[in-house]
Amino acid sequence: MRISITGSTGFVGQNLVLTLLSHFDILEISRSSFKLEVTDGIIHLAGKAHDLKKVSSSDEYYKVNTELTKKIFDDFLLSNAKVFITLSSVKAVADEVDGELFEDVTPNPITHYGKSKLLAEQYIVSKPIPAGKRVYILRPCMIHGPGNKGNLNLLYSLVSKGLPWPLGLFKNSRSYLSIDNLCFIIKELIEREDIPSGVYNVADDIPLSTNEVINIIAVSKGKKATILNMSQKLIRLLARVGDFLKLPLDSERLQKLTESYVVSNTKIKEALGKSLPVSSKEGLMRTFKSFADNA
Numbered sequence: 001m002r003i004s005i006t007g008s009t010g011f012v013g014q015n016l017v018l019t020l021l022s023h024f025d026i027l028e029i030s031r032s033s034f035k036l037e038v039t040d041g042i043i044h045l046a047g048k049a050h051d052l053k054k055v056s057s058s059d060e061y062y063k064v065n066t067e068l069t070k071k072i073f074d075d076f077l078l079s080n081a082k083v084f085i086t087l088s089s090v091k092a093v094a095d096e097v098d099g100e101l102f103e104d105v106t107p108n109p110i111t112h113y114g115k116s117k118l119l120a121e122q123y124i125v126s127k128p129i130p131a132g133k134r135v136y137i138l139r140p141c142m143i144h145g146p147g148n149k150g151n152l153n154l155l156y157s158l159v160s161k162g163l164p165w166p167l168g169l170f171k172n173s174r175s176y177l178s179i180d181n182l183c184f185i186i187k188e189l190i191e192r193e194d195i196p197s198g199v200y201n202v203a204d205d206i207p208l209s210t211n212e213v214i215n216i217i218a219v220s221k222g223k224k225a226t227i228l229n230m231s232q233k234l235i236r237l238l239a240r241v242g243d244f245l246k247l248p249l250d251s252e253r254l255q256k257l258t259e260s261y262v263v264s265n266t267k268i269k270e271a272l273g274k275s276l277p278v279s280s281k282e283g284l285m286r287t288f289k290s291f292a293d294n295a
Helices: 011-020 058-076 112-125 151-160 179-190 211-221 232-243 251-258 268-272 282-295
Strands: 002-006 025-027 041-044 084-085 134-140 142-144 176-178 200-201
Touching: 002 011, 011 025, 011 112, 011 179, 041 058, 041 179, 058 084, 058 112, 084 179, 112 134, 134 179, 142 179, 142 282, 151 211, 151 282, 176 179, 176 282, 179 200, 179 282, 200 268, 211 268, 211 282, 232 251
Parallel strands: 002 025, 002 041, 041 084, 084 134, 134 200, 142 176
Antiparallel strands: none
């Protein structure tokens, strides 16, 4: 079985190729010179990631996340390939979550990243799926694993340096997604014809608080976490000062570190009829140990 993959050099792509190489013939496709070859399936990972530094132009998101996805999907519809899998994002429908995020939520993305992903989703679902073909749109939450970059690295660095975590009084709950679980799900979708086409949230089973993540990092380092219960009012005041003085802790970063964002994985698990292979805590432990190995 031959599988074409776009975005194979990215974080998800590199890990996915390693997972699939022993099962399929993998053809890595360049975004700049995409040409559909004779293939049985297409996994579209190429995209413009959310720019946390806010230096990207809005046009870039739509050019890559929307228009490129539309082109590749159109090529799939005209090809002999049987399965199409594309990576969207939970941010295509919600930047903030009240309760638990399900697939049938009314979309309300705020950023150009989320809006560009939603437009791609809407284009795909607007097209009839030819007989014999399957189409999957995956909405992952925060993905982590070897080679991962982002907020988890910042938390890891803080604990590694022995610095205390001062936000112990902030209670939250967040969903994470181990790269191992994502690769497992994609492999299942390729191989099995009994899983219905559709949109699926992808997340690990158990949401975790930031305090729990801090403790997992400490355990991975053989340390004891130092979590301080500083006044929330004081922390918010310091964050507002950070807004003006451009300090590492500002209101936006405080929001990201302490907000809740719980994603339901019920639909994909029921479709698979299987448990995910890696628990939430085990996946994070693997990620943090990989940080130490590459330090």
